[in-house]
Amino acid sequence: MKTLFLLLLFCHVSSAVKHSLKIFRTGSSGVPNLSEFVGSLEVDGSLVGYCDSNKNIVEPKQDWVKKIIEDDPQHFQWYTQECFQSGPNIFKVWINNLKQHLNQSGGVHILQDISGCEWDDETGEVNGFNQFGYDGEDFISFDLQTLTWIALKPQAVTTKLKWDSEEARIKVKEIDLTKIFPGLLKKYLVFGNSSLQRKDLPSVSLLQKTPSSPVSCHATGFYPDRALMFWRKDGEELHEDVDHGEILPNHDGSFQMSVDLNLSSVTPEDWRRYDCVFQLSGVKNDIVTTLDKAEIRTNWVSPSEFPAGAVIGVVVGLLLLALCITGLFIWRRNNNGFRPAYTSDSSASLSHRNSAPN
Incomplete structure (x- = not known):
């Protein structure tokens, strides 16, 4: 499963001395309009591939990755299996287990995972890493030296003890971080050499x-x-x-x-x-x-350097506008007039009506 997963995500290549592959996975529960599972793969900080289980897409982000898929169709099958089957199912189980361990009944929960390796192409040294975050906080990480999990917060101790007891899982994790991931990284460096190992000055x-x-x-x-x-x-x-x-x-x-x-x-x-x-x-x-x-380079202009003509022009323009509005108001009043409630004629008529016999 791990082999399929790391192929699904693609990698990230950097400079001449050290290269890195980083795989990001995110699973969610109870979050409206958010995909239950998304994954991406970077090589040296550049996005190489992306997948989204809800949108049902697996998208290579580099032309040389598309070439690999054309030459080896099984690559795409591995990607789709990890994104639409293995990944979502595993993350759903993990989130449900964490909710039980932490006595969480419902609500919004997000589990994040970053794994990969760094490879020094001069010394051959490889450093693998894997860390999980839960609900926005560091949760648990894998120590490749001791082959044990490290609880990054007290609530993760139960998970650590459980995962430490799973010897088969730890062995798979060790192989991923020391062999599978470095192998994929080197492979992508070969295929994407012209793009990943270019040098662009700023x-x-x-x-x-x-x-x-x-x-x-x-x-x-x-x-x-x-x-x-x-x-x-x-x-x-x-x-x-x-x-x-x-x-x-x-x-x-x-x-x-x-x-x-x-x-x-x-x-x-x-x-x-x-x-x-x-x-x-x-x-x-x-x-x-x-x-x-x-x-x-700056956009700042000193008040003393600000063009006086422009200021005077704005002030004059506002004054003219005010005069025009005032003139229009006076003109309309003189032509239409303010009609009083009663004129002398209307007063006489009203008086006449009021004095008329019943």
């Missing part, structure tokens, strides 16, 4: 919201996600007054990241002593951007 920009805001060094469009970016002063890496952002995916499969530098205590004369360095794994030359005020 465009790097200096950004700042206001003159008192930190300066952000922003890199976007790089691949893979094995990258570092930091600020230096006089060639030495800075750690203080620096805020590192996370590496985030772009819609086209590339990545972006930023690192902010607080310049509140730096004089303008010292700015050029600072530079931003971007390093991409597997690429020899760094991208170095010197801190230069002239190169900083």
Whole structure:
């Protein structure tokens, strides 16, 4: 079953030294409009495949994966079996068991699983991992060194004891993490070599919201996600007054990241002593951007620089609009008039009617 599952999900390849395969599975109970089971497979942070049991789809996300399926139709059969049969059924059983152990009768419950491996193609070292989360919290993880489960919260102890006693399951888990997953990772690296092992350098920009805001060094469009970016002063890496952002995916499969530098205590004369360095794994030359005020991009405009003509134009326009509305109001009143409740004629008529004999 594990072999079928890991094939179903596809993998994630990264840079030249270390590569990783990550399989994500999510099962749910009592959640309206949410699929009971979804799975995805990443290689080095790039989505390779996806499946959704409710939508009845198994979708390769890379052309080279489609080529594998064309050459080996059994691949697709394995994917569909895991997504529409094995995966949903197993997760449903696991969720029901957890609800019983935790004395939960109903409600909304979500079980998440991440498993896979990292492989160092220089040393050959393989590190496998498997961890579960339940209802949004870390729950239990597998220790490959001791071949036992680790309870990540007190409520998981019962599950740990039960799973530790299942020797056959532990043996399958060990084979998955040390042989099956690394084998699949290496296979996908071969088939997807041109895509997964490419090196795309980013465009790097200096950004700042206001003159008192930190300066952000922003890199976007790089691949893979094995990258570092930091600020230096006089060639030495800075750690203080620096805020590192996370590496985030772009819609086209590339990545972006930023690192902010607080310049509140730096004089303008010292700015050029600072530079931003971007390093991409597997690429020899760094991208170095010197801190230069002239190169900083910002949307901020000083009030003193804001065009006075535009302000005067807006004010004059509002005044003209107000005059037009007032003039229209007066014109309509003069032409239509405010009709009083009673005129002299109507008063006389009313008086006459009131004095008429009954």
